[in-house]
Amino acid sequence: MTHILLIEDDAGTANEIMLELADNGYVVTHRTLAAEGLATAQTEHVDLLIVDRQLPDGEGLDLIAQLRSEGRRTPALVLSALGSLDDRVRGLRVGGDDYLPKPFALIELLARVGALLRRPNETRDTRLIVGPLDLDLLATTATRAGRALELLPRELKLLDYLVRRPGEIVTRSMLLQDVWGYTFEPNSNVVDVHMGRLRRKVDADGEVQLIRNVRGRGYVFDVPD
Incomplete structure (x- = not known):
């Protein structure tokens, strides 16, 4: 059973x-204090924190930051009446995986919980070879055999996502959800356009x-022998 820890002091x-x-x-465990939740x-x-x-x-x-400093990567959904852009950015920077301003609809909370739980349990290494x-994710640079790849931020994020899943078919729905953050599939070719540009930059003549x-299914990152 999936275990969710809810840290919320408002009883209602x-x-x-x-x-x-x-x-x-x-399965939900409820705590009202930060110390108890920590x-x-x-x-x-x-499996998931709602804080x-x-x-x-x-x-x-601060609770999330403490867990991250201990190397704990449990996904965290932050709830707050503080919904400004600065507040949301701060919440993500300290280690929150998603930020849901109050008031919110329960159906949206469920969608975000589902999306976070579907993310693979992967390391957050910032250097991938x-x-x-x-790929140096902190420096936001990428090279192939010493050749610099001039990638846009979204392209770097796409490549990061693919490289962490070698040999796995990555569907368009997965990319829309995990890279773009969509909980629905828009009627557009946004994935194919971005992937086309990325492939031309990564795979030169x-x-x-x-x-x-992979026709009709998605994309695969192949590690050469």
């Missing part, structure tokens, strides 16, 4: 969330093809 909000999550098959996250197996920012004994973002590719289109 917490009850609504717990009932909705339970109705959808999740202790639970450190001592129990938790309110403004808790009676502290800031929910696979075959001839060298005469080079072994690293990114392959």
